[in-house]
Amino acid sequence: MKAQGYGKGTFLWATLVALVIGLIMLSACQNQTTPTTTPAPGASQPTAGIQSPTAGPSGTPSAQGGGASFSDQNSKGQGIFAQRCAKCHGQKGEGVTAPAVTGPNAGLAVYGDNAGQLFSFIKTYMPQDNPGTLADDDAWAVLAYILNQNGLYQGPKPLGTDNAASVSVKR
Numbered sequence: 001m002k003a004q005g006y007g008k009g010t011f012l013w014a015t016l017v018a019l020v021i022g023l024i025m026l027s028a029c030q031n032q033t034t035p036t037t038t039p040a041p042g043a044s045q046p047t048a049g050i051q052s053p054t055a056g057p058s059g060t061p062s063a064q065g066g067g068a069s070f071s072d073q074n075s076k077g078q079g080i081f082a083q084r085c086a087k088c089h090g091q092k093g094e095g096v097t098a099p100a101v102t103g104p105n106a107g108l109a110v111y112g113d114n115a116g117q118l119f120s121f122i123k124t125y126m127p128q129d130n131p132g133t134l135a136d137d138d139a140w141a142v143l144a145y146i147l148n149q150n151g152l153y154q155g156p157k158p159l160g161t162d163n164a165a166s167v168s169v170k171r
């Protein structure tokens with residue numbers, strides 16, 4: 001009786017210890033995986049963030065506006081502006097039914113201080129008669145053209161995700 005009771009106790013105890021050890025190992029495993037997974041995306045994200053604008057979904061050179069050079073981007077943007085923006089903003093961006101986007105009255109900084117913010121505005125809201133239809137490359141190109149017309153950005157690098165935040169659109 002005594003021995004049996006002792007044995008049961010030991011068995012229960014051993015089970016408990018095994019359980020506790022198991023739990024510790026489990027949580028140790030989780031602790032191990034958590035730090036390994038957390039830095040991993042953190043570490044790869046900046047890399048992906050830098051890569052995606054340049055080698056993003058739309059291809060290496062075109063992701064920055066459809067040309068290897070700023071002047072290519074600018075002429076592409078000029079064409080898009082004439083086709084899709086001039087009817088409201090004027091052939092030279094002087095403003096017709098829509099506000100001027102060139103010259104002293106251009107309200108370029110209304111939506112933010114830098115070209116990245118203006119890009120988002122154009123991508124989302126322009127052309128106003130068909131918003132959201134500009135491809136990224138085209139929006140970069142037309143923005144590059146507008147900024148160039150205003151003397152706010154003139155290359156030499158094409159305008160794109162990696163430099164737009166540092167391009168001021170304020171006068």
Ligand code: HEC
Nearest residue numbers: 084085088098099101106107108110122126127128129142
């Ligand atoms: C159907 C007319 C129309 C077309 C087409 C159009 N826009 Fe606009 N755009 C507007 C109006 C109206 C505003 C003012 C909106 C506001 O302030 O909320 C505006 C504002 C802007 C602004 C901010 C300037 C400011 O003072 O508010 C920019 C930059 C701009 N448009 C760029 C473009 C570009 C680039 C295109 C061509 C891809 C384009 N727009 C096509 C009507 C148009």
